[in-house]
Amino acid sequence: MTIYRLFEKPVFPDPEEAEPDGLLAVGGDLSPKRLLTAYANGIFPWYAEGSPILWWSTNPRLVLLPDQFHLPRSLRRVLNSGRFTFTMDADFSAVIRACARAPRPDQDGTWIVDDMVRAYVGLHELGYAHSVETWLDGELVGGLYGVSIGSAFFGESMFYSMPDASKAAFAVLVEQLTRWGFSMIDCQQTTRHLLRFGAVEMLRFRFLALLREAVARPTMDHRWSLDCAR
Numbered sequence: 001m002t003i004y005r006l007f008e009k010p011v012f013p014d015p016e017e018a019e020p021d022g023l024l025a026v027g028g029d030l031s032p033k034r035l036l037t038a039y040a041n042g043i044f045p046w047y048a049e050g051s052p053i054l055w056w057s058t059n060p061r062l063v064l065l066p067d068q069f070h071l072p073r074s075l076r077r078v079l080n081s082g083r084f085t086f087t088m089d090a091d092f093s094a095v096i097r098a099c100a101r102a103p104r105p106d107q108d109g110t111w112i113v114d115d116m117v118r119a120y121v122g123l124h125e126l127g128y129a130h131s132v133e134t135w136l137d138g139e140l141v142g143g144l145y146g147v148s149i150g151s152a153f154f155g156e157s158m159f160y161s162m163p164d165a166s167k168a169a170f171a172v173l174v175e176q177l178t179r180w181g182f183s184m185i186d187c188q189q190t191t192r193h194l195l196r197f198g199a200v201e202m203l204r205f206r207f208l209a210l211l212r213e214a215v216a217r218p219t220m221d222h223r224w225s226l227d228c229a230r
């Protein structure tokens with residue numbers, strides 16, 4: 001199969017032409033238009049420092065449908081305890097930088113390189129990238145960030161410095177997105193924790209069909225805030 005090289009125009013090949021491991025294209029840039037075009041077509045960037053930009057469309061794709069979310073009993077107790085407080089878009093820059101520093105099992109270094117940080121902070125300023133923050137006694141102890149188009153949220157990364165802080169942030173995100181009528185959360189990579197929350201693996205053609213419907217809806221391209229009681 002062919003790995004495509006991208007040039008100036010923010011266009012992508014058909015994601016169904018990706019390699020078996022999901023690699024679709026190389027090159028291009030991280031401009032807002034290219035990133036939004038990528039996400040709207042089920043494609044995301046993932047690469048390491050010193051590498052060209054790599055674009056992926058994995059198959060199968062891990063997706064959480066908000067109405068299928070399962071909140072584990074232990075995490076429900078954490079949320080109900082009032083130990084943590086939560087915000088949305090209160091400190092996007094701190095969240096993405098903490099995600100970049102977070103150690104990952106079996107991973108040397110980080111894929112959230114400086115260019116990625118700048119690009120997603122730019123998307124946040126335009127109203128397309130959002131964060132959830134978890135606080136303990138005024139200190140940021142966990143959170144996550146991702147991109148939103150239409151009724152789809154594309155999860156990018158999470159971090160925690162206290163147990164349950166990132167999982168609690170994810171639960172709060174799902175609760176809020178459900179209230180807003182979001183139809184899907186793209187989780188990209190399969191993990192045990194996300195499967196426990198009710199995420200399921202979908203073949204790419206099914207994922208792309210759901211995505212086309214989701215991105216056709218209006219986008220909430222402004223700063224987000226919680227309206228659920230947490």
